[in-house]
Amino acid sequence: MAGLRVPRDRLPAALRRLLRAAGGRRAVHLPRGEPGxxxxxxxxxxxxxxRCSYCNFNKYIPRGLDEPAMRSCLTQxxxxxxxLSQVQRITSVFFGGGTPSLASPLTIATILDTISQSTHxxxxxxxxxxxxxxxxxxxxxxxxxxxxxxxxxxxxxxxDDSELRLLGRTHTAGEALRTLEEGKxxxxxxxxxxxxxxxxxxxxxxxxxxxxxxxxxxDDHVSLYQLTLERGTSLFKQVHQGSLPMPEPDVVAxxxxxxxxALQEAGFRQYEVSNFARNxxxxxxxxxxxxxxxxxxxxxxxxxxxxxxxxxxxxxxxRIQTLEPDNWMKEVMAFGHGTRKQTALSEGDVLEEIxxxxxxxxxxxxxxxxxxxxxxxxxxxxxxTSEEVxxxxxxxxxxLDSRGLRCSWKGLAVxxxxxxxxxxxxxxxxxERTSHGTRGRSQPGLAGLDGRCPPAxxxxxx
Numbered sequence: 218m219a220g221l222r223v224p225r226d227r228l229p230a231a232l233r234r235l236l237r238a239a240g241g242r243r244a245v246h247l248p249r250g251e252p253g254x255x256x257x258x259x260x261x262x263x264x265x266x267x268r269c270s271y272c273n274f275n276k277y278i279p280r281g282l283d284e285p286a287m288r289s290c291l292t293q294x295x296x297x298x299x300x301l302s303q304v305q306r307i308t309s310v311f312f313g314g315g316t317p318s319l320a321s322p323l324t325i326a327t328i329l330d331t332i333s334q335s336t337h338x339x340x341x342x343x344x345x346x347x348x349x350x351x352x353x354x355x356x357x358x359x360x361x362x363x364x365x366x367x368x369x370x371x372x373x374x375x376x377d378d379s380e381l382r383l384l385g386r387t388h389t390a391g392e393a394l395r396t397l398e399e400g401k402x403x404x405x406x407x408x409x410x411x412x413x414x415x416x417x418x419x420x421x422x423x424x425x426x427x428x429x430x431x432x433x434x435x436d437d438h439v440s441l442y443q444l445t446l447e448r449g450t451s452l453f454k455q456v457h458q459g460s461l462p463m464p465e466p467d468v469v470a471x472x473x474x475x476x477x478x479a480l481q482e483a484g485f486r487q488y489e490v491s492n493f494a495r496n497x498x499x500x501x502x503x504x505x506x507x508x509x510x511x512x513x514x515x516x517x518x519x520x521x522x523x524x525x526x527x528x529x530x531x532x533x534x535x536r537i538q539t540l541e542p543d544n545w546m547k548e549v550m551a552f553g554h555g556t557r558k559q560t561a562l563s564e565g566d567v568l569e570e571i572x573x574x575x576x577x578x579x580x581x582x583x584x585x586x587x588x589x590x591x592x593x594x595x596x597x598x599x600x601x602t603s604e605e606v607x608x609x610x611x612x613x614x615x616x617l618d619s620r621g622l623r624c625s626w627k628g629l630a631v632x633x634x635x636x637x638x639x640x641x642x643x644x645x646x647x648x649e650r651t652s653h654g655t656r657g658r659s660q661p662g663l664a665g666l667d668g669r670c671p672p673a674x675x676x677x678x679x
Contacts, residue, residue, distance in 0.1 A: 254305040256523055257505040260291060260328060261516030262317040263542050266352065266387055287542070288324045290549040292331040294515050294538075297553035299335040302513055303526040307332055309343040309502035312366070318348035322360035328515075329365040343368055343501040345409075350388035350396035358396075358403050368407040368500075369400045370440070376427055380416055383461075385451070394434065401436050406498055409438035414476065415469040416444055417452075417461035424472045425479070432483045437498035441476055441491050443469060473630065490577045490629055507578050509571040509590065514538060517545040517555070522562075522570075533567060535560045564591065565647045572643055573636055581616070581623020596622050599646040605638050 264279045299307075310332065312325060325346065332338050345368040346361050353361075358369070375381050376390040388396075400408035412431065414424055432439075446453045446463075455461045464472075477487060485493040489507060492500065505512060514521035514536065521536040537558045539545040545555040562570075568591055575582035587596050600606045600617055609615040614628035614635060624632060 254303070255308055256302060256304040256306075256511035256513050257309045257311070257502050258295075258307050258332065259502075259512060259514045259516075259519055259521075260295075260310065260312045260317075261514065261519040261538075262312060262314040262320050263517045264319055265314065265316045266319065266349075284321060284324060286546060288320075288327055290546045290555075291324070291328055291515055294549050294554045295328060295331050296335050297549075298513050298515065298521070298523075298556075299332070301525045301527040301554075302511070302523045304336055304511070304513070304523070306337045306339070307342065308505060308510070310338070310345070311502040312344075312346045314347055316349050316352055317346050318352040318357065318361070322357070322364040325361055325366060326364035345370055345500070345502055347372065348396070348400075349386075350392040353396050353399075355399045358399055362403050367404065368409070369404045370409040370411065371396055371400055373397065373410045373431075374413045375416070376430055377423070380419070383417065383452075384413070397434060397436075404436075406437050406496060408436040409440060409498075409500070410435050411440045411442065413442050413444050414472045415464060417456060417463050419464055419472075421468055421471050421475065425475055428476060428479045432479060437494060437496045438500065439480060439485065439493045441473075441480075441493065443473065470630075477630070486579070487626070487629065488579050490632055504578075507574045508586070509567070509574060517542045525559075532561045535562055565644070565651070568594070568643060568647065569640060572639060576622070576624055576632060576636070576639070577629075579623065579626075579629065581621055583621035584619075585621075587621065594646060594650055598650075599643050600639070603642055605642065609635065609638070 264282060310329065312320075312328075317325075329338065329344065344366050346366040347370045348358070348361075349372050353371070361369075371393070372386075373393040374384055374386060376393065378390050381389065397408065397410065410431070412427075446456055452461070456463055480487065480493045484495040486495060487493050488499050489503070492503065494500075511523040511533070512521060513523055515538075517538060518540045519538045521538075522533060523536070524531060524533050535558075536556050539548055539555040539557040548555040548557075571582065571587065571590055575586070582596065584596055595601075596617070600622060606615060606617060609628075610617060613625055614631065616623050616625055616628075624635070628635060
């Protein structure tokens with residue numbers, strides 16, 4: 218996302234490019250397998266202590282933050298959107314940001330209580346809170362656990378103090394490890410760590426040493442992100458002015474492969490392009506993004522994908538909340554929610570999202586899952602006779618069989634290179650089926666598929 222970020226919330230770059238107006242196109246009704254009664258829920262806490270040098274997420278440095286007012290608006294928006302969606306069960310909750318661990322445990326508890334009063338939130342539902350080491354001491358983590366959080370995602374990013382300073386992080390490697398140890402005590406088996414690679418000045422050898430230090434200490438989930446230089450950030454400016462050397466793309470690809478192999482040897486399963494778990498500790502919330510489930514986004518700049526049944530609609534909408542917190546709060550107080558943009562999604566739009574997100578996972582897209590969203594256009598219809606898909610199968614990137622469509626271990630590493638071809642095939646099949654014509658994309662070639670395309674951090678996963 219993600220997610221997804223995202224989640225995100227955060228969505229992968231390939232998916233963000235798919236979000237466009239759906240005017241004049243056939244709209245998608247509720248898929249047979251999704252009665253519109255369940256959803257995941259993402260809560261965006263937009264505040265941070267400082268802005269990291271690489272970050273362009275929707276975050277703000279508060280001046281005189283009125284937390285009770287923010288808490289009140291988040292609960293009010295939760296009530297409004299849950300009523301609008303008419304979901305009967307929330308499958309997971311994810312507090313992302315920003316830095317949600319800067320919020321008080323009271324805020325977390327109040328939001329969860331509001332959700333429970335508005336719809337069913339099972340006692341064992343996954344409730345994840347993102348935390349930075351400097352804002353999550355032992356007593357504070359215990360407070361979040363008492364408030365209802367049962368999974369922790371720690372933004373460690375690096376265990377090298379010089380790299381942390383370069384990234385603008387406010388914690389040291391020692392503080393990160395202390396927070397990780399406290400997290401494992403309070404959330405055993407449910408403590409995830411975020412790590413970034415491909416940093417300026419980083420080498421393959423230094424990255425491997427970092428992994429050797431981290432993996433024996435981490436819990437059962439790791440999110441691995443390649444650094445992306447975002448316009449408007451101080452790191453982008455330094456690199457483009459020539460003051461910081463970035464590692465060559467081939468070296469970054471080797472870092473990604475080295476991490477995949479090291480994680481596999483440590484017992485982790487790569488269940489998604491950027492995410493690794495062992496002992497079954499997969500993120501339920503992020504899986505809901507990748508499987509195309511409904512999700513509701515609360516807070517400034519949050520994204521959502523759900524059917525507003527409360528308005529008498531039966532079509533899935535992409536919804537985006539107002540970005541800036543003060544404006545968002547004014548809108549919530551005036552209207553009950555801060556949704557700035559809502560776009561009905563055609564069946565073709567939804568299928569593109571299912572394809573782009575589903576192929577991020579190691580299990581891919583089953584025939585049964587695809588048919589929930591497209592009873593009239595099967596995976597076989599789209600990809601079964603394609604020479605491009607056959608070539609990708611022969612090259613060892615894709616697998617299309619009785620289970621469905623998925624990437625191989627080799628293919629997960631180059632998904633961004635595979636997607637244009639697959640999306641184009643879907644669009645052509647959909648255009649032929651609906652007689653609406655193509656969407657103007659040229660047919661991508663297969664050149665460059667042997668090069669690695671490591672994943673970037675999805676803007677929306679916190």
